[in-house]
Amino acid sequence: MEHTVSLRIDGVDQEVSVDTRTTLLDALRERVGNTSPKKGCDHGQCGSCTVLLDGRRHLTCLALAVAYDGAEIVTASGLAGEGDDGELHPVQQAFLAHDGYQCGYCTPGQVCSAVGVIDEAKRGQPSHVTDDLEADIDLDDDEIRERMSGNLCRCGAYVGILDAVREAAAR
Amino acid sequence: MTARPFEARSMGTALDRVDGREKVTGRATYAVEHDADLDEAPLHAWLVTSTTASGRVLRVDAAEALAHPHVVTVLDHTNAPRLADTEDRELAVLQDDRIGFRGQIVAVVLAETSEAAREGARLVRVHQEAADASVSLDGAETYAPEEANGGFEAATDQGDFDAAWAAAPVQLEQTYSTPLEFNNPMEPHAATALWRDGSLTLWDSTQAVHGVASTLAPMLGISQDRVRVQAPYIGGGFGSKGLPHGPEMAVALAARWADGRPVKLAVTRQQMFGLTGYRTRTVSHLRIGAEPDGRITALEHAAVGQSSAVKEFVEQTAVPARMMYAASSLRTSHRVAALDVAVPSWMRAPGEMPGMFALEVAMDDLAEATGIDPIELRERNEPEVDPETGNPYNNRRLVECLHRGADLFGWQDRPAEPRATLDGDWWVGTGVASATYPASFAPGNTARIIALDGGRYEVSIGAVDLGTGSRTVLLQIAADALGVDPEAIDLALADTDLPMATVAGGSSGTSSWGTAIAQTAQQFRADHGEHPDPGVETTTTTDGYPSTDHALHSFGAVFAEARVHRLTGEVRVPRLLGVYSVGRVINPMTARSQLLGGLTMGLSAALFEDAYQDPRFGHVVTQDLASYHVAAHADVRDLQVEWLDDVDELATPMGSRGIGEIGIVGTSAAILNAASHATGVRVRDLPATPDVFSS
Numbered sequence A: 001m002e003h004t005v006s007l008r009i010d011g012v013d014q015e016v017s018v019d020t021r022t023t024l025l026d027a028l029r030e031r032v033g034n035t036s037p038k039k040g041c042d043h044g045q046c047g048s049c050t051v052l053l054d055g056r057r058h059l060t061c062l063a064l065a066v067a068y069d070g071a072e073i074v075t076a077s078g079l080a081g082e083g084d085d086g087e088l089h090p091v092q093q094a095f096l097a098h099d100g101y102q103c104g105y106c107t108p109g110q111v112c113s114a115v116g117v118i119d120e121a122k123r124g125q126p127s128h129v130t131d132d133l134e135a136d137i138d139l140d141d142d143e144i145r146e147r148m149s150g151n152l153c154r155c156g157a158y159v160g161i162l163d164a165v166r167e168a169a170a171r
Numbered sequence B: 001m002t003a004r005p006f007e008a009r010s011m012g013t014a015l016d017r018v019d020g021r022e023k024v025t026g027r028a029t030y031a032v033e034h035d036a037d038l039d040e041a042p043l044h045a046w047l048v049t050s051t052t053a054s055g056r057v058l059r060v061d062a063a064e065a066l067a068h069p070h071v072v073t074v075l076d077h078t079n080a081p082r083l084a085d086t087e088d089r090e091l092a093v094l095q096d097d098r099i100g101f102r103g104q105i106v107a108v109v110l111a112e113t114s115e116a117a118r119e120g121a122r123l124v125r126v127h128q129e130a131a132d133a134s135v136s137l138d139g140a141e142t143y144a145p146e147e148a149n150g151g152f153e154a155a156t157d158q159g160d161f162d163a164a165w166a167a168a169p170v171q172l173e174q175t176y177s178t179p180l181e182f183n184n185p186m187e188p189h190a191a192t193a194l195w196r197d198g199s200l201t202l203w204d205s206t207q208a209v210h211g212v213a214s215t216l217a218p219m220l221g222i223s224q225d226r227v228r229v230q231a232p233y234i235g236g237g238f239g240s241k242g243l244p245h246g247p248e249m250a251v252a253l254a255a256r257w258a259d260g261r262p263v264k265l266a267v268t269r270q271q272m273f274g275l276t277g278y279r280t281r282t283v284s285h286l287r288i289g290a291e292p293d294g295r296i297t298a299l300e301h302a303a304v305g306q307s308s309a310v311k312e313f314v315e316q317t318a319v320p321a322r323m324m325y326a327a328s329s330l331r332t333s334h335r336v337a338a339l340d341v342a343v344p345s346w347m348r349a350p351g352e353m354p355g356m357f358a359l360e361v362a363m364d365d366l367a368e369a370t371g372i373d374p375i376e377l378r379e380r381n382e383p384e385v386d387p388e389t390g391n392p393y394n395n396r397r398l399v400e401c402l403h404r405g406a407d408l409f410g411w412q413d414r415p416a417e418p419r420a421t422l423d424g425d426w427w428v429g430t431g432v433a434s435a436t437y438p439a440s441f442a443p444g445n446t447a448r449i450i451a452l453d454g455g456r457y458e459v460s461i462g463a464v465d466l467g468t469g470s471r472t473v474l475l476q477i478a479a480d481a482l483g484v485d486p487e488a489i490d491l492a493l494a495d496t497d498l499p500m501a502t503v504a505g506g507s508s509g510t511s512s513w514g515t516a517i518a519q520t521a522q523q524f525r526a527d528h529g530e531h532p533d534p535g536v537e538t539t540t541t542t543d544g545y546p547s548t549d550h551a552l553h554s555f556g557a558v559f560a561e562a563r564v565h566r567l568t569g570e571v572r573v574p575r576l577l578g579v580y581s582v583g584r585v586i587n588p589m590t591a592r593s594q595l596l597g598g599l600t601m602g603l604s605a606a607l608f609e610d611a612y613q614d615p616r617f618g619h620v621v622t623q624d625l626a627s628y629h630v631a632a633h634a635d636v637r638d639l640q641v642e643w644l645d646d647v648d649e650l651a652t653p654m655g656s657r658g659i660g661e662i663g664i665v666g667t668s669a670a671i672l673n674a675a676s677h678a679t680g681v682r683v684r685d686l687p688a689t690p691d692v693f694s695s
């Protein structure tokens, strides 16, 4: 059954026709033509499909599009300025500087996740490795590793990703 | 003309990846992200797979699926387009009713949307007749194959092993094993296919565009120039995308059926465990005879692996033992069982990874048996010439790697006895292992250089950048070979319309393509001089690079610290260091990432990766990323790589050797050796999961 949802995607309001079974990920990739979020597993197990949904990082393969009418989505593409010389988000610049990727397939998800992580820490959200739940969050290496663990990278770019997130968080 | 060595200007510098912006924004387009290049909305394909391990398809009942809205057709062996050649049973999909393993493609649903295709696939009823199946390597009948993967001899025998073994004062006899391992690149195997006017266009997730075209074309009964394959971006492969697999043929057949309408197929993560290759389980039986001072006099490596009755694949597990250490008698062999299971294939460092795992844990066993420090033991067994060929080595710097690593890692502080350090609830230990990989070179690569206006050059070769950085590194090679800046070069890659290139695999890509580019650049200068007229061009093909009677291999030393929880058996690896001798490093930034990536995959294999087979049907039940564990970010702690200053112009005119695979070699062994040193519990089977230590 087709249904229309209103989504604001990378700053542009769009009416998107979806099947009731369409995930947010497939809506973006197949119906809107925004392939910045990637499909690595379609089961919420890899993080490749991560976007910022109403400001928070979110797995789009585990979300049915019909449930998100009116939502605002920012993909890794939308974090950067348009075109070949549009300005990159500081997290993206840090990924380039520290070579936090190889094949690039997990990368848009990593980038969106990192933006979310930095924001979550600023807002004082603890993680599994946070000792003091009252204090401000110090986004140290253990915190970054823990919080970024939902984004798998089979190319094994974790060392560069860690350096990139640490640098971006310090800005 | 053959290529000559040339001056390094850009080579050796950390030129930024030229495709970084596309990757960090997600604007890079992978195999099923080419809708903008299509003039019609594509059909979506979904695979239906067998549920019996052996037998026949009696009937595919598609009635319900076809009644589902937006389902267009269901192809099976009765109505799919026919192939001209069906000898390769892995690739001859939908051609007959035979079932060779559970998970084999038995139908393809085509629909207007992916949702309908997926639901259609669920609604297809496949009536199957099951025959007896043999699905487990344990107790299976094995045979000696003609040869092993890579064209290696299946068995070798030098000197009198039996006599040397019988006479050896120290005898070590043990079995080491590695489990089924799955490449699991983050981008699932996928392709967009368009059949139009008798020609096939594929946007494929492949490590070898020409390889796909030359394999599929004769099977499809068309000439190779009617198959165009492009692979601008690949989301990893690690070997699984090195050879075409069943899904590529499935989407090609679907496109042929849809004649004129494009078709997209993305294999699901679950289906990848049956259809896109994997590393076979390996069981290595080693016998090492040695003098009390650790010198090896007899070495035997007998490897058993799993193959598939559908198509043979023999992991060359015992091959590295042929050249690694000095031994006056040396015997190696491979045997495989042809099971009714999915077809194994290449996974990062086939042969070297499991073979060096076995040999390097065995060296630790020998160190323990003789009471000699593991580094000293390896030094004492350094061969003067290549044990297999008797040829001299060029640049065998294993001992330097070991020494440099020992210094960096603080090896001298290591207690000789195992189970010596308890830190809180954690046993702490360190381990070392050697790494090696041959300097592979594939002849037959062709490159083309055209002079453009304004001192610019177009350099073309059909090579694929599977994510490692070839697009950047080949630019550096082309620039130096032509004696210009990288900015003066337009590099075109990854398209069969470009000159022929061999696979991005076996750590041979940069060496082989780079040599073709260098040779062409040098010929171009000889033909057209330093100031060529725009439009002039030169194309050359490599026969080889000046042959040498030297043995050419890369080497490395991997050091690991392991902490094993004394109650739960959980293993953590706080430190991992690899020191390598790999010839010239062309781009230190991409090279570091590649080596770190190899170490990470070795860590993943050491601690996590294991696949459980259903004993009745042989398929893998842990067929997703929640149950087949790969290293996640928090598993990776302090990882370091370093390389020796090196230039090897016997290997390539760039002075480089391949680096794609050596990072995974030896890594799992170093970690298990460290865990054994920590706990005093010797582990000879991968992976080292907590249960191994907690009993």
Ligand code: FES
Pocket (backbone or CB within 6 Å): A038, A039, A040, A041, A042, A043, A044, A045, A046, A047, A048, A049, A050, A059, A060, A061, A062
């Ligand atoms: S595709 Fe969504 S988590 Fe893997």
Ligand code: FES
Pocket (backbone or CB within 6 Å): A100, A101, A102, A103, A104, A105, A106, A107, A152, A153, A154, A155, A156, A157, B186, B235, B236, B467
């Ligand atoms: S960069 Fe390839 S999977 Fe992360």
